[in-house]
Amino acid sequence: MKKVRKAVIPVAGMGTRFLPATKSIPKEMLPIVDIPSLHYIVKEAVESGIEQILFITSPYKKSIEDYFDRSFELESRLEKSGKTKQLNMIKDISNLCEFYYVRQGEPLGSGHAVKLAKEFVGNEPFAVMYGDDLMKYEKPILKQLIDVYEKYDCNVIGVQKVRHEDVYKYGIVEYEDINTKKIKGLVEKPSVEDAPSDNAGVGRYIVKPEIFDELDKLQTGVNGEYQFTDAMISLMKKQDFYACEFMGTYYDIGNQFGYLKANIDFALCREDLKKDMKDYLKKIDI
Numbered sequence: 001m002k003k004v005r006k007a008v009i010p011v012a013g014m015g016t017r018f019l020p021a022t023k024s025i026p027k028e029m030l031p032i033v034d035i036p037s038l039h040y041i042v043k044e045a046v047e048s049g050i051e052q053i054l055f056i057t058s059p060y061k062k063s064i065e066d067y068f069d070r071s072f073e074l075e076s077r078l079e080k081s082g083k084t085k086q087l088n089m090i091k092d093i094s095n096l097c098e099f100y101y102v103r104q105g106e107p108l109g110s111g112h113a114v115k116l117a118k119e120f121v122g123n124e125p126f127a128v129m130y131g132d133d134l135m136k137y138e139k140p141i142l143k144q145l146i147d148v149y150e151k152y153d154c155n156v157i158g159v160q161k162v163r164h165e166d167v168y169k170y171g172i173v174e175y176e177d178i179n180t181k182k183i184k185g186l187v188e189k190p191s192v193e194d195a196p197s198d199n200a201g202v203g204r205y206i207v208k209p210e211i212f213d214e215l216d217k218l219q220t221g222v223n224g225e226y227q228f229t230d231a232m233i234s235l236m237k238k239q240d241f242y243a244c245e246f247m248g249t250y251y252d253i254g255n256q257f258g259y260l261k262a263n264i265d266f267a268l269c270r271e272d273l274k275k276d277m278k279d280y281l282k283k284i285d286i
């Protein structure tokens, strides 16, 4: 069985739900406290054993490339002013992983974005991580998916239980076997009545390279976009998929409430902010 060494992170979307901020700042670069959310996703990949990361980016997201690159001027200024702690923090970012970039000229959908990774991926299984799905965990979420891949030699979808009334917002999995979590199907944004379960796919996937055959044949789907979910649905007819109901907390930071929740929760985990944040939340308790 081949090891999962590569991750693809599509970050070329328009982020229209976060306008006007995303007019000039990629939504994946919006900070959770003082660290861009994408940094956390890269950290999760690295902690899961990923060696190479490909960002599917766009001409409007140059700041992502700059962030994960060296910054000689800033480094030399920090060095001259003796700010060693900040200097090391900055240097560490570019050393996190091997980074690669492909540009998606037009945001035609997540399926179109992942298809651009074909050359980078070659003939290996790989991870897909969405740039606006943030996780808080003890054991890295992607590592939990890799464990399922290694157990069954299969494709894997990271899932979380969502409120039944919210199923229409997600891709919902249909189980062949609820005990082993073998998946039979996936329904994109079902109505509350038609949802086959309450388990939603939330931005973490392991897929085998045969996904590219399905991406090549992909037609436009929801919103007139090429949806990665549709390519997985086609691959399900030929290969096994299992769900990984991972342990950890998921934040959809592509919407305002999810983003605010992540900021509060991450601040509450920081030694330098925890006490002030708790006191403040108690004070404003309404």
Ligand code: UTP
Pocket (backbone or CB within 6 Å): 010, 011, 012, 013, 014, 015, 016, 017, 018, 028, 056, 104, 106, 107, 108, 109, 110, 112, 113, 130, 131, 132, 254
């Ligand atoms: P989303 O659909 O959540 O992102 O895609 P979006 O299109 O930027 O969001 P809104 O609805 O306009 O606010 C999930 C991930 O896939 C990337 C996005 O950047 C996001 O990280 N994506 C989406 C692409 O890379 N290319 C696309 O064509 C679409």
